[in-house]
Amino acid sequence: MTAIQDPYATGPRAAFDPAAAATAATDAILHDTLHGTRRGVVVDSPPGAGKSTLVVRAARELAAAGRPLMVVAQTNAQVDDLVLRLAGKDPELPVGRLHSSEPGAFDPALAELPSVRTSAKAADLAGMDIVVATAAKWAYTKVEEPWRHAIVDEAYQMRSDALLSVAGLFERALFVGDPGQLDPFSVVGAEQWAGLAYDPSSSAVATLLAHNPDLPQHRLPVSWRLPASAAPLVSGAFYPYTPFRSGTGHGDRRLAFGVPGDGSGVDRVLDEAAESGWGLLELPARHTPRTDPEAVGAVALVVRRLLDRGGAATSEQSPEPAPLTADRIAVGTAHRDQAAAVRTALAGLGVRDVTVDTANRLQGREFDVTVVLHPLSGRPDATAFHLETGRLCVLASRHRHACIVVCRAGVTDLLDEHPSTEPVRLGVTVKFPDGWEAHHAVLAHLEEHRVRWRP
């Protein structure tokens, strides 16, 4: 099992200046991107380490140097977000948003921006400094002359075959992504290509580095999102060989409630999470269907009480406590039907505007408090899907203040009964840690913040 080490415990805090470390890393990345001779630069970014900020900055600096570039992101939401950020930083910058021809393909807010042009045809966007689109859209685009530069965002979530269909569009590229999040997958078997450097079902970065092992690789060392209570756990459990730290210290963030707890299990776990950053609401052991009504009800009740008790979040972003509103809370689940059940339960309690989604869809998003229905809660078995490291990592790393996990008892025993059984294949890089180990590490930490409760 991975030992969770607090990097602060190993040295005096004063020795580490997060802002300086992050700036040094960013400067090195930009230097390699703007002045390097290699065709690719790879940047690993842990959760909330300023990946989007880096992409925006690199894009603007390349454009400012008179080097037009294409930007590849994976979803339309990510593309819209990037365009909005670019326009926010520099309203004059000519940005093209290439989109599909279906209605509602892009955020209508883009139409309001004066220097942003949207089109379904690449030719309409010729001459723009930056053109942004999804990998799927770029794959259908033909260019006379390849772009000299590209930025590929969320490159670890991009599949190798998607990179294959767009790599001919650019000469060199900056690949940015989070290796700890969900790996791309295929609904059909791809075992026959396992071990090949260009296995089409592997991630774009895996293929890129297999063929170009000497490309410069960088790492963003500081998570600005995760609080000091979460960074050591997430770093130790999911990034054991590439540790990172939080940008804020233990006293920099505070979550407090205006209404005192009523002594119930739900309120006690809220108090524990406000105090320590983590809370585990443990329901009695039981095998249940995926949409376990008791666990779903408990999740909804936790959210209801979070809102009712007048939470206020203090952080480095605002000196005054900011009220914890519904839009700052998210519920994360493993399956879509679980998310649907939670939404129904929340509606029944009169809660609106709280984001409820699966790990896949929460990737890249940030909230003050998250409530997680544990992927293994109530399950009789632990499949590769539920053990996937990235799924748990996404769920455990979306919050700025606190994360509350709702789970049935007995998951540690379940894990012990279901060790990973995925076959080991020649030529495939073994990923560390495996999901089994990461789950144990997270559970061991959550045990310390456990509140037992019978609904």
Next chain:
Amino acid sequence: MSLIESLARMEAVAAGRARPRCTVRHRHLSERPLVLVLLTTAGEAGAPLGALVGTDREKPVLLAVPQPRDRDLRFAFLAELAETMLPYVDGFADDVEWEERKETDPETGKKVPVQVELCADAPQVIVPSAGGIEFVRLLGRSMRFRRTAEQEPETPYPAPPHVPLLGRWLTHFGERARVPGAGLLVSMTGLLTRHWATGQSALEDQHLGALLAWIDPPAGLSGQEAAERAESARDADGQLRCPPAGPATDPAFDNRLLAPAMARYDAGLPGAEEEFRALVEGQLRPTWDAVWRGVDLLRTLPEGARVADRWKRDRWSYTAHRDRVRAGEPPQPKRDDAVTAAQKLSARETAQAQLDAQEALDDPLVMAGRRLAGEAFRGTVTGVEMAMSEGKRPMPRPLVTLRTDDRPHLSQGARLHRPLADGRTQSAEFVAYADGDPGMPVVRLTGGMGRGRTPEAGSVPEPGEAVCWTLFEHSPRGGPELPAPEDTPWTHGGPPPGAGDAPPETPDPVTAEDFL
């Protein structure tokens, strides 16, 4: 496992026999399939022990290798297999129909219609289980690179004629079998488990005898009792009454019967070969009969409406490989290059999406599973409100309110699809729940109503009409075009070496001692 499949399996346990998962047959079943039951030798990769093969259930051709470690005998077996199978495989090559297809004209670069040949039917090879498909692949891999004396007079150990050709066909069938819903090479356990749910695990379903026992138990026995008997009942000599469907054999058979018979053959005793052949046939015959019993069971189901459409793709696949063989192209490479691998993966993902959609549209029981999973909903129209789109040319966008007991996972603006009576698909989007009632979704029709200002007659459902909307597309598109292999980008290692190029000098990165 989906909720409806869990339910079907629990019902099967309660009822003591398998439960149907479908109301129609979702796979093409040839009128004249070739059944191939193979056995392999324990402890020796790719050493066939024997086979029953043929299209006539009463008269299978028996092939046996009395000493599987003798490579001459092994190649004699493969030659015989080729003599037996190739006439069947080639038998569909010359009966063609003409199809129009758009091809890019090399001179003008425009797409022009051309007439191309499409074989009217194609071979279908049925093996007992998934292991059989793997063994077919292995045989294909071991045969297709062999050279015959005719191809290469200097070759030191020439393969018998037709062996490389059969290897190429078996490789093609093996690759095609990886495409969801394809039918050139199928396993009987795969066909049966698609159509029936048993009360045992998916792993246990790989035992053809046990699977058939659940689907059609003998009188007086429950499925579970019959399955247990099929798996473990032995006769007085300790031999399984229902031998494994291969390619692996039962160790008790290997030790007590096969090894002595092989020793007698090696000693050159008179009659030993005939005895050996009888022994192997005794192991193969029950599986042969079981496969045909499975064929009978599947034939009781009517064929799904879109099965012929998928079989046509198999015919295209067969025709294309026939053309490659005729054009004298080399055998399939050991490994796919980057572009081919990506193309195959993309084609299979599209095939999977199409298969899932088509099965649901062909079969109300499959659709029920999708409805239970929140991916479709069926309801009665309670109201239709006419509305028009905004813009220069307003188009009809009627709002349809339904009453349904299903609980689909709808988010605002979610795209919906519905089959129309004429086979077209109508598109719509989810608007809201009427009065916030999750049993009353309102959808806005966005297509399938013709080009006029008033919708075509019958294209807008009327109050009282039962309609079924799906959240999944009915004919999902394939992926984007990929670069030509010679344009493989630097991210994927650049262009693969050509056929005439020297083998790469760098050893395999993982095992340095291997030049793969």
